Amino acid sequence: MDTSSSPDGAPRPLLELLAGIDLALWVWDPAAGRMAYASPACADVWGATPAELAVDGRAWLAHVHAEDREKAALGLKGKELRDDEYRVTLPGGTERWVRGRSFPVRDSAGKTVRVAGLAEDVTQRRQMADALQQREAELLQAQKMEAIGRLAGSVAHDFNNMLTVIMGYSQHMLEAVKDGEPRRAELELIARSAEKAGALTHQLLTFSRRQVTQTVLVDLNAVVSDMHKMLRRLIGDDIELKVTLAPDLPAVLGDPNQFGQVLMNLAVNARDAMPKGGRIAMTTAALHLDAPLRHRHGFVPTGDWVSLTLSDTGSGMDDAVQSRIFEPFFTTKESGKGTGLGLAIIYGIVAQAGGHVVCDSAVGKGTSFRILLPKAKSGSVVAVMSDAAPAASLRGTETILLVEDEEWVRQVARMTLAEAGYSVVEASGPAEALYMAGHHHGPIHLMLTDVVMLQMTGFELADQLAPTKPDMRLMFMSGYTDNPIPDKHRATPFLAKPFTPSGLLQKVRAVLSA
Ligand SMILES: Nc1ncnc2c1ncn2[C@@H]1O[C@H](COP(=O)(O)OP(=O)(O)OP(=O)(O)O)[C@@H](O)[C@H]1O
Ligand SMILES: [Mg+2]
Incomplete structure (x- = not known):
């Protein structure tokens, strides 16, 4: 070992021990302004070899990031116990994080005669801590968005049902009130406001990702x-x-x-x-x-x-x-x-x-x-739902099984369909729908069902009923779904809530005529 880099008077076995551990260990002689000892690992951590440090004890500082240099240099002062982390650029160009600890060694009179220190590469630990912090921030962000989304989604769900009722009855009343009658303008205002409110709930649902979409x-x-x-x-x-x-x-x-x-x-x-x-x-x-x-x-x-x-x-x-x-x-x-x-x-x-x-x-x-x-996977074939052209007449005489657990929404839909000439079989939920379908004499041409219901979803109801009614067409209505549309129903017609009576009749006629 180079005597210039050995701690004064240290016995040989100790020096060999120090050389064998991969901690960077050093002893600084403040009076002489030189390194009294630097272990081989100093080269790995600081990018300055013990031989270089023997010539210039401060050679390592040149590798320390300019912004951290002042802080790192305090480690040599020996005024106090120090524990610092700083960046070092190794000769190959890689940047590492180094933790340096140092303390003064005093003589019996209390005078600092040496400063001793340890340096270790903590890059991996820093990276892990950074990654963890980033993950936590991401998680927090995701949770925040999820919570706001859930709130927005559930409010919008209830609003959509109420708006369907408001739209339904205001349009119904508009049909009874002729142009020029005093109440006409007021009714139109109600109908238009309901539509505006519907546009807002639509936006909220889009944000909360509970908007029904067709992919x-x-x-x-x-x-x-x-x-x-x-x-x-x-x-x-x-x-x-x-x-x-x-x-x-x-x-x-x-x-x-x-x-x-x-x-x-x-x-x-x-x-x-x-x-x-x-x-x-x-x-x-x-x-x-x-x-x-x-x-x-x-x-x-x-x-x-x-x-x-x-x-x-x-x-x-x-x-x-x-x-x-x-x-x-x-x-x-x-x-x-x-x-x-x-x-x-x-x-x-x-x-x-x-x-x-x-x-x-x-x-x-x-x-x-x-x-x-x-990028869509090759072979992912998705049925394209083209919106059918508006039907010439919105009337019909077919039989429709209407499944909806919100009573007022069901009433509006039933009234609208019945007034347009359809026979409506009503059910307030999936169980009742299965019962009605089983006991109904004559054909059922269309099942129009809500999606989010207590006993089972509209999708599940359709899957149970479809095999027994091969000629029955399907249409779902919802403004909100927590369950993604199952693949097999991606092409099934969908009526978004809130809907107006004419929107409902348009879609029903288009599906039955298709
Ligand atoms: N291209 C952009 N340049 C500068 N700032 C932007 C840009 N896009 C968004 N922002 C900032 O982000 C904010 C939020 O944008 P966001 O589109 O969500 O809402 P908004 O534009 O304020 O209102 P809204 O879109 O509902 O009319 C904006 O108010 C604006 O400060
Ligand atoms: Mg904007």
């Missing part, structure tokens, strides 16, 4: 192209719009109308961030991730993704705003200008489709929102 294979390029004209008009003349579509873009699974809404909400936000004009770029791309993509709000797992990016040259957002953007009702816009639902809705739509929203933003530089949706 189809979607070409995001087509969604962008379809929306282009509308977006152009929406953002005004002061903003340039550049669209770049990737050729041969793989399909994704989801609801094309909802993806359209995502684009629109993003474009409106971008417009609002550029009151003096600017540029919006919309791009689609296929993307393969070899490693998870970490970002502020979580991470995107490895795999094949299709991305839709909307960037603007607007105001950008600071950290505090960025961390809250997906919260429903979080807005920085003056009251009346924004409700703070735009990004919450995007979050819900994208999450429901199994995707992620990645936001990059810097104050004064602009913002970019990247939507990543999983």
Whole structure:
């Protein structure tokens, strides 16, 4: 061993022991301003070998990150017990975290004659702690969104049933009150308000991911192209719009109308961030991730993704705003200008489709929102539900089994259907529906059933009844579902609550005539 790097007077076996352990151990001689001893492991931790340290005891400091250097150097002072963590860049260029501990060694008179210390590589521990912290933050964020979503979803569910009743009876009364009669305008106001309220519950349900959606294979390029004209008009003349579509873009699974809404909400936000004009770029791309993509709000797992990016040259957002953007009702816009639902809705739509929203933003530089949706697996064939053309007549004489556990909703639906000429067999739940179907003489042409009921879901009821009634058509109605639509029912017609009487009749006629 180099005598210049051995602690003064230490016996040889001790030196060998010290050399054998992989802790970086050192002894500093403050009077001489040199390392009295440095163990071989100092080279691994600090990137400076004992030989180099023998020449210049402070050589290791050159490898310490500039921001941490002052703190790390205090370790040599020997004024107190020190325990610091600092960054070191090893000669190969890798950055490591080092924990350094040091203490003064005093003589009998209390004078500091040496400073002794330990240094160890704690990079792995730091990384694990960081990852844990990130996971905790993600979990907290997910739980928060889940809780708000559940609240919004259950409120919207009850509202949808009530709104169906309000819409039903107001439309019914409108039919009895002629144009020009004094009560007519008031009734119209009720009907219109109910529809507006329905639009709001629809947004809340979209956010809470309890919105009933029908999933189809979607070409995001087509969604962008379809929306282009509308977006152009929406953002005004002061903003340039550049669209770049990737050729041969793989399909994704989801609801094309909802993806359209995502684009629109993003474009409106971008417009609002550029009151003096600017540029919006919309791009689609296929993307393969070899490693998870970490970002502020979580991470995107490895795999094949299709991305839709909307960037603007607007105001950008600071950290505090960025961390809250997906919260429903979080807005920085003056009251009346924004409700703070735009990004919450995007979050819900994208999450429901199994995707992620990645936001990059810097104050004064602009913002970019990247939507990543999983590439649809080859062979995933999904029936495409085309909305049937509006029926010429909304009347019919077929028999309909109506299953709905909300009494008032059932009454409105029954009244509407009966007045349009249909025979209605009513059931207040799945058990009663099974009984009625078993005891009904004559054909049942259609079962119109609620989805969320106590004994079993509408899907399960349909599965039980269908084998005994091969000619019976099916239609579900719901505004809210905690259960995803089973694959076999993805193509079954769906009536979203709240519905108006004419909406109901349209859909019923279309299904029966198909
Ligand atoms: N492109 C953007 N540039 C700068 N800030 C943005 C951008 N997009 C969103 N934000 C910020 O995020 C906030 C939330 O956006 P979000 O779309 O959810 O609600 P909003 O636009 O305020 O209201 P709403 O969309 O309901 O009309 C905005 O108020 C704004 O501060
Ligand atoms: Mg918005």
